Amino acid sequence: MKVIPTGSTIGILGGGQLGRMLSMAAAQLGYRSHIVCPEANPPAGDVAADVTTCAYEDLDTIRRVWRDVAVITYEFENVPVSTAAALEDLAPLRPNARALEIAQDRVREKSFATELGGDAAPWADVASRADLATALHMIGTPAILKTRRMGYDGKGQARIAKSDEADEAWADVQAAPSILEGFVPFDREISVLIARGLDGATALYGPIENTHVGGILRSSCTPVPLSPVVEARAFDLARRLADALEYVGVLGVEMFVLGERVLLNEMAPRVHNSGHWTIEGAVTSQFENHIRAICGLPLGTSTTIGAVEMRNLIGDDAYGWHALLADPTAHVHLYGKAEVRAGRKMGHVTWVR
């Protein structure tokens, strides 16, 4: 296994809080991070060795500033696949471009998972208003219309309680290519994070129970009282996806639990918000394991060291950070974002008990 020597520079596409936590994990192992993202003063910029502000499409600039990078990764799943793939001649891209390409498109993602024997909510491809009528006839209501691409934190989604709401939903997604998904009356929403090394070794985190408010992750807890069958199915799905993608790094897999069924919701080809607790609550964090994996190092154990709760600080929640510190067991993380906006992830808090 070819190891990226410590002291090398890791190129990271994306400069948000995930890039910030990845950069800190990289620094712990002696690596330098060089962030490329279009936003000025990104959260990762406070802790990375270098930051370049440019469009993801500006390949000339990226090639020039990344001449010395030893490996390239990404912390944002909507970076253009064409950019990620074009940069592969500079240094290895981990996770690979195929993982990015599949995860960016809900149709490809769902087809890929079902081909591997994974379960998912009933869904149909919707390319036009006429397709939506056919899909509603097939799937029924309630249902959720989701854009194929660029959806995150509940954006690009419209719920359809009755079929007469179809016009409004189609307008909500701005007539973009979409999928219609049957509404799942799930018992729980869970995720599994899988780290997969260059040698194919894996380390699994979870299952983690996730609570969303308005489509945004509010809190994550682990362990979750699940039946051994459900737990095995969740781990098995994550392993199958990671192996089939020849994945290197951390993959987040979000699922719905309905009775004994485990249905794929979506996968994120990157470190994941539902695993922030791994910084204090696991022997090796997801961030460190992502860096270990992409640098060809052996993975650290993912075992948890207690019962864990992680709560996101969203929008105005951030103003309460000092009050949270009155609890001496609270691990408070702030992302250094200058402006508080509704729905913006400003930080998170973890408790390990």
Ligand code: AMP
């Ligand atoms: P997504 O962006 O696809 O992860 O959706 C955001 C959130 O909407 C999920 O975390 C769920 O809480 C909810 N959701 C999405 N799809 C469905 C579905 N098919 N049935 C029920 N709830 C859903």
